[in-house]
Amino acid sequence: MRYGETGYNLEIDLSRGSIERVETDPRLMELYLGGQGTAAKLLWDRVPPEAEPFSPENLLIFSSGLFNGTPVPGATRTSVNTFSPQTSLMAHALMGSYFGVELKHAGYDKIVIRGKSPDLVYLWINNGKVEIRDARHLKGKGTQETARLIKEELRDGKVQVAAIGPAGENRVYVASIDHSHASAARGPGPVMGDKGLKAIAIRGTQDLHVAYPAELFDKCLRMAKELFDNPNVGDWMANDEDDGFHHDNFSWGNARVRRRDFWSKELQERWTKWKFDHMDRQTGCYNCPKNCHIVISWPKCKRFSYKCYGKDTYHMAAFQELDFSYEILGVAQELGLDSYSTPQVIAFALELLEAGILTEQDFPGMPADIRGRFYYILQKIAHREGIGDVLANGVYWAARQIGKGAEKYDHNTVKKFEQLPIKLGKVNPPFFLMIATGEKMSITQIEGSFPQDPLPTREQREEFCKNWEAVPDEKFKKWFMNWEKRNDISNEASCAITDWNEAMHYIDDSLGLCGFVSSFRGQFGGRTGYHVWNIPQLITLSTGVEFDKDKLWKTFQRVRTLVRAVNVRRGLRRRDERPPEDHWAVRDEKFEQKLLDDYYEFKGWTKDGIPTKKTLDELGLNHVSEDFIKRGILTGNESTPSKETSREQQKQ
Amino acid sequence: MQGLLRKKLVKEIKVDVDKCTGCRSCEMACSAFHAVPKYSSLNPARARIRVIIDESRDIYVPIRAGEYTQAECTGRNLYTINGKEYSECSFCPSCCPSRDYFKEPDTGLPLKCDMCEDDPPLAEPMCVQACQQSALTYVEREEVVEEQKPQVKLEEIEIVFDALVKKHGKKKVMDTFARLSKGSDVKMKV
Numbered sequence: 093m094r095y096g097e098t099g100y101n102l103e104i105d106l107s108r109g110s111i112e113r114v115e116t117d118p119r120l121m122e123l124y125l126g127g128q129g130t131a132a133k134l135l136w137d138r139v140p141p142e143a144e145p146f147s148p149e150n151l152l153i154f155s156s157g158l159f160n161g162t163p164v165p166g167a168t169r170t171s172v173n174t175f176s177p178q179t180s181l182m183a184h185a186l187m188g189s190y191f192g193v194e195l196k197h198a199g200y201d202k203i204v205i206r207g208k209s210p211d212l213v214y215l216w217i218n219n220g221k222v223e224i225r226d227a228r229h230l231k232g233k234g235t236q237e238t239a240r241l242i243k244e245e246l247r248d249g250k251v252q253v254a255a256i257g258p259a260g261e262n263r264v265y266v267a268s269i270d271h272s273h274a275s276a277a278r279g280p281g282p283v284m285g286d287k288g289l290k291a292i293a294i295r296g297t298q299d300l301h302v303a304y305p306a307e308l309f310d311k312c313l314r315m316a317k318e319l320f321d322n323p324n325v326g327d328w329m330a331n332d333e334d335d336g337f338h339h340d341n342f343s344w345g346n347a348r349v350r351r352r353d354f355w356s357k358e359l360q361e362r363w364t365k366w367k368f369d370h371m372d373r374q375t376g377c378y379n380c381p382k383n384c385h386i387v388i389s390w391p392k393c394k395r396f397s398y399k400c401y402g403k404d405t406y407h408m409a410a411f412q413e414l415d416f417s418y419e420i421l422g423v424a425q426e427l428g429l430d431s432y433s434t435p436q437v438i439a440f441a442l443e444l445l446e447a448g449i450l451t452e453q454d455f456p457g458m459p460a461d462i463r464g465r466f467y468y469i470l471q472k473i474a475h476r477e478g479i480g481d482v483l484a485n486g487v488y489w490a491a492r493q494i495g496k497g498a499e500k501y502d503h504n505t506v507k508k509f510e511q512l513p514i515k516l517g518k519v520n521p522p523f524f525l526m527i528a529t530g531e532k533m534s535i536t537q538i539e540g541s542f543p544q545d546p547l548p549t550r551e552q553r554e555e556f557c558k559n560w561e562a563v564p565d566e567k568f569k570k571w572f573m574n575w576e577k578r579n580d581i582s583n584e585a586s587c588a589i590t591d592w593n594e595a596m597h598y599i600d601d602s603l604g605l606c607g608f609v610s611s612f613r614g615q616f617g618g619r620t621g622y623h624v625w626n627i628p629q630l631i632t633l634s635t636g637v638e639f640d641k642d643k644l645w646k647t648f649q650r651v652r653t654l655v656r657a658v659n660v661r662r663g664l665r666r667r668d669e670r671p672p673e674d675h676w677a678v679r680d681e682k683f684e685q686k687l688l689d690d691y692y693e694f695k696g697w698t699k700d701g702i703p704t705k706k707t708l709d710e711l712g713l714n715h716v717s718e719d720f721i722k723r724g725i726l727t728g729n730e731s732t733p734s735k736e737t738s739r740e741q742q743k744q
Numbered sequence: 745m746q747g748l749l750r751k752k753l754v755k756e757i758k759v760d761v762d763k764c765t766g767c768r769s770c771e772m773a774c775s776a777f778h779a780v781p782k783y784s785s786l787n788p789a790r791a792r793i794r795v796i797i798d799e800s801r802d803i804y805v806p807i808r809a810g811e812y813t814q815a816e817c818t819g820r821n822l823y824t825i826n827g828k829e830y831s832e833c834s835f836c837p838s839c840c841p842s843r844d845y846f847k848e849p850d851t852g853l854p855l856k857c858d859m860c861e862d863d864p865p866l867a868e869p870m871c872v873q874a875c876q877q878s879a880l881t882y883v884e885r886e887e888v889v890e891e892q893k894p895q896v897k898l899e900e901i902e903i904v905f906d907a908l909v910k911k912h913g914k915k916k917v918m919d920t921f922a923r924l925s926k927g928s929d930v931k932m933k934v
Contacts, residue, residue, distance in 0.1 A: 161786060163772060190768075197787060236800055248844075249798065272799055297789035297849035305783035309776050313873060316769065320876035372802040376765035379772050381876035383765045387802060395800060 095303040096158055096634035097121060102200040102222065104215065106287050107148050107207030111222045116201065122637050123712065126158035126201060128184065129602035129651040131173040132658055134204060135182060136716065141661040145177040146263065146286045152205040154254070154292065156192030157604015160378075161300045162634050163312035165319055166609035166621060168193065168377035170271075171601055176279030177286075178265040178486045179508045181659045183279025184532040184601070187254070188377040189272035191294070192604055194252040198296030209288035212261070214242065217294045227290035232258050234426030235270035236394065242293050255291035256284050257428025259474040264484040266433040266473070266510075270425060273375055273385040273397040277430035278509070278533055303636030311633070315621070316381045324617035325609045326382035329400050330374060333364040338401060344408045346439040347504040347513035363414045370418065377606065384608060388418055396422035400608075401512075401536075402431045408513070409435030410466050420466060427474040432534065433486060433510045438469045440487045440501055441479065449496050454479045486510065504672050507664075509533045511672065518579040519676045520544070521586040522593070524684055525691050528669040529590070529701070531655055532597060540612035541596050541620075542568065542589040546575040562614050562623035564592055564641070583687050587694040595648040599627060602651060650711040653695075653703050657716045660725060666692075666701045704730040747892040755859050756883045757808060757872060763879035764804040766797050773874035777860060789849045792857040793871045796834045803830060806871075806880060809846040810837030812854035817842075 103112040116130075124130045131153045143149040152174045159167030170192035176183035195203065198217050205215075214227040230238050239253035252271065259267035260281040267281030302308050319325055329335060336355035343350055370390055374383035375397065385397040398421055406424070407416040424431060442465060444450040452458075456478070458468045472480025482493045487510055491502035504511050506527060512535055522542065523535070530538040541562060547553045550573070557569045571585040581589075596611030600622070607613070610622035628639035656664075669688065673679075692699060696707030705728045708717035720726040771788035778792065779785040788794070792809040817840075821832040839846035839854035846855045860869040867873075868882040908917050 163776065163786065165769070197789065240800055249796075297787065299779075299785035299787045299790075301785050305776070305779075305785075309773075309783045313773070316874070316876055373762065373804070374765060375799075375804075376767040376877075378767060379769045380767050381769070383877065387799075389802070395802060397799075 093301065094118060094121075095301055095636045096162060096631075097126060097156075097201050098196055098199050098300070100200050101202040101204055102217065104203065104205045104222075104224070105207040106205060106209040106213065106224070106289065109209075109224055111224070113200070113220070121158065121635060123647065124651055124654075125599075125602035125631070125647060127155045127169070127602040127604050128171040128173060129598070129647070129654075131155045131171060131202070132182065132651060132654045134202075135173060135175070136654060136658050136661075139175065141663075143175070145175040145180060145283060148207045150175050150206075150283060150286075152280060152283050152287060152289070154191070154195065154203040154205075156196050156201055158602060159630070159634060160192035160604040161196040162302050163309045163379070164603075164605075164630055164634065165312055165316040166325075166377075166380040166382065166606050167604045168380055169601065169604045169606050170195070170276070171604075172269060172276040172280040174280050174283045175662070176265075177263070177282050178279060178489070179533070180662055181507065181531065181664060182655060183283075184537060185269070185276035185278045185280045186601060187269065187271050187274035187276040188380075188606060189274040190252045190378045191254055191271045191274075193378045194294045194296045196296065196300055197298050198294050199298050203292065205287060205289065208286065212288050212290050214255075214291040214293060215289065216246065217292065217296075219296060219298060230255075230290050231261065234258070234394075235275075235428045236426060238291050239271075242291060246293060246295075248295060251293045251295045253291055253293045255428075256281055256289075257426060257474070259428040259484075260285040261290070262474065262476045262484070264429070264473060264476060265486045265489070266430050266437060266484070267428050268430040270428060273387070273399075274377070275425070275430070277432060281428060281430070302634045304633040308630070308633040311630075316379075319609055319621045320381035322619060322621065324619045325613045325621045327384035327400050327608055328616070329403065330384050330386055333360055333367070335360075335363075335404065338404050339408070341514070342404075342408065343513040343515045344411055346409070346436065346443040346501065347511075347515065348439075348443070350515065359413075366414055366418065380606065380609070382608065388421075390415075390418045390422065393419060394422040394426060396425050398431070405431050405435045406466070409439040410462050412463065416463055416466075419463075420470070423467070424470060427470065429470065429474060434470070434473065435466075436504065436510045436513065437473065437483050437487055437490065438466055440490070441469055441483050443501055444494065444498055447497075447501070449494065449498050449501070450479065503674055506671060507531075507533065507668050511675075512536065515674055515677075517677050519679065519684070520578050521581055521583070521687055522589040524671060524676075524687060525586055525590040526593060527671040527675065528688060529691065530594070531659055531664075532601075536612065537597055537607075538590075539593050539615065540607060541593045541614040543572065543615045543618075545578055546572075556618050560618040561625060562618065562620055564595075564624045564645070568592065583690045586687060587691045590691065591694065594652060595624070595645065596622075598648045598652050598655075599624075599644065602647075603627070603631075646711065650713065653707060653711055654713060654716065656697070656701075656703055657708070657713065657720070660702050661719070661723070664701070666699065669701060698726075698730045702726060702730075706730075747890045750889055750891050752887050752889050754885050754887050755869075756885065757869065758881045758883060759806055760879050760881075761805050763877050764795065764806060765877050765879070766795060766799075766804045767877070768795050769874040769876070770806060770871035770880060771795065773870045777870040787849070790855065792846065792855045794845050802828060803834060805830070805834045807835060807845075808837055808857045808871075809839060809855045811856070812839045814841070816840050 101114050103114050155171045168188045169186045172185040174183050212227040213224050216223045235255050235257040238255040254271035263282040263285045268275040268277040269281050339354045370388050372387040375385040376383045384399045387397045389395045406420050473484045476484050482490045487502050488505045488508040491498040526538040553573050600611045614620040624641045628644050631639040697703050705717040721728045770793045771791040774791040774793050775787045776783045796805040823830045860866050872880045872882040
């Protein structure tokens with residue numbers, strides 16, 4: 093019997109219409125935990141690097157996290173992994189609410205989808221009974237509408253549905269997969285559309301077992317209360333009406349303009365009134381004590397919900413106010429468009445129009461007012477009509493397809509993916525590394541354990557360090573105590589900080605823990621819910637497998653290195669690891685490249701960002717190093733001690 | 745005639761539907777507490793409390809398993825509360841053929857909330873302990889109730905006997921009565 097996980101994956105081939113329930117190797121849990129960790133392993137093993145994202149060979153994997161369905165509070169994230177058409181790299185997408193938990197109760201840890209269906213279908217997973225069903229009648233339907241229709245069709249309101257909207261069907265690169273109050277963005281939406289899969293509906297009524305049930309339950313009940321009481325976890329944007337931070341510091345439009353004096357008391361009062369006059373409630377994900385989703389009913393609009401910075405993206409891209417986001421979010425979510433990338437693409441298009449690179453002829457019938465223009469382009473993108481067919485590919489690709497100097501206006505992408513619109517003065521070295529080398533694409537998916545900025549006084553820093561349980565090593569406290577200026581921190585510290593920040597996200601995304609109670613929330617106040625000291629015990633209590641901090645850390649390194657290897661095999665190299673040129677005003681190329689060198693060395697990667705044979709083998713990824721050598725990606729001699737090398741050579 | 749006055753302990757779970765976030769921690773905790781052995785499995789489908797959720801209509805109502813009923817209602821009331829329309833079923837605790845709430849998923853047998861009776865007793869039922877948002881709160885209060893002895897009028901008994909005699913014949917009724925009263929000192933003449 094398996095604990096914490098079901099031990100089975102559901103394998104669906106949409107080309108053949110085959111459905112299999114496949115037992116998984118229990119050792120994989122110990123090596124990769126679950127969620128995105130075991131998904132990376134599947135992508136490495138089964139998708140050849142030549143496979144195009146839009147090909148039957150590409151896999152679309154829905155993974156429950158290892159903790160999904162256990163009493164561990166705030167462990168609700170389902171990861172969706174595939175190869176993204178936008179970046180060609182491994183897509184990193186997560187969604188909360190109920191999906192992964194329902195999947196586990198249906199008896200599966202993952203749904204692994206391959207092939208392509210000739211007609212639009214949806215998947216109906218009812219415990220052991222799984223059907224591929226006709227979805228042609230759902231073509232063009234919105235995400236929420238699809239969920240509603242499927243629930244009606246199956247006559248069961250308890251079914252959990254994840255669906256794409258028209259944008260996903262039309263393989264729009266910035267399309268998302270939506271489920272309840274959550275959505276998975278950054279790549280899998282268009283792949284789901286390409287596979288002809290409109291939705292997945294799940295109903296699970298089976299037991300899930302953990303290894304030490306009474307002990308785990310008791311501990312988790314206490315932890316839930318702690319998380320509820322802890323103001324440092326959850327979404328501060330859900331409960332603090334002062335959002336001067338984003339509005340005064342982030343860039344508006346096409347990541348272009350900072351409005352330092354935008355926020356005011358009067359504005360805050362007006363916006364607060366908008367919110368509370370139209371908010372139905374705040375909701376949370378399965379077994380989470382926080383309430384991060386804001387549910388809004390705006391006049392004449394469909395009810396929708398948002399969380400975190402999703403509240404700001406549309407009106408900041410359009411130079412409007414909150415009411416505009418409230419108007420457009422419901423429409424955009426129904427179309428199945430990601431509220432992070434889409435507004436940037438629209439703002440980019442309007443900037444090109446202003447610059448004369450695109451002309452009025454490219455936008456036939458477009459209204460003159462900015463709000464009307466956003467709606468117009470939104471629809472064009474979702475349906476890939478006219479210029480929307482180009483914009484649907486995201487800023488990077490659209491710029492190259494449009495040409496005529498449009499490339500210059502693509503000034504906020506890394507690895508072909510839109511970044512948070514932040515344009516600052518001086519380089520924050522750990523942020524340089526995170527933005528340059530991260531493979532979860534958005535900084536929000538990488539940062540979070542070490543504070544973003546130094547605290548002004550020594551007393552404040554001491555206070556911060558006093559209860560800073562999460563630090564994996566005392567050296568982080570020392571670095572923080574001596575950190576005076578944002579841009580002035582040693583390379584040694586920057587490398588370790590980046591590594592720790594990444595570690596927590598990689599651990600979370602394998603366990604299904606939400607960043608808001610874990611990886612993302614250590615940086616503010618230092619008292620996050622989960623860290624390398626309390627997670628190992630929870631893994632042991634859930635699965636029965638002994639874990640400690642060092643073993644957990646090595647697991648992070650293994651998963652992290654495997655993700656890098658998956659992407660290296662698809663062509664990722666040092667040349668791709670450059671933050672936007674104008675991300676900071678003051679740049680020092682020599683310093684940055686030295687920092688990158690140091691970081692690669694710290695990680696055990698070559699100067700080109702490829703994990704060395706030694707690094708791979710130490711993590712038990714020998715099959716990866718062998719593949720790299722066979723393909724000529726590594727020679728096998730990189731940074732390897734000479735003894736070992738000579739023995740290798742003798743063998744050969 | 746006045747019946748006996750008696751004190752009765754009433755256990756109440758107060759439900760504030762406005763505070764419910766739909767996290768379903770109550771379901772998780774309930775299923776764990778009632779697993780045999782205790783906590784050995786997790787499964788909201790076995791929970792004796794369920795949250796009726798309809799995101800698109802903003803409906804979040806935790807309901808607690810009550811009595812089993814053989815037949816579903818003849819109709820449904822729809823209630824409009826603060827502009828939102830709720831089906832009567834959203835508040836109904838019955839284990840009923842019209843829906844699959846409160847049925848053991850393996851056997852279909854009805855589940856019923858027992859307020860987490862335990863030895864030693866819990867301070868609060870487990871669902872309440874799990875609800876951090878305080879959508880569920882627990883109250884115990886004493887109620888004084890009058891214990892009524894049933895007062896039956898003789899004519900009413902005659903009506904019943906009349907009906908039985910009409911249906912089954914005098915002899916059958918008498919034989920049955922004689923058999924039932926065997927050993928007792930009741931004699932009957934009809």
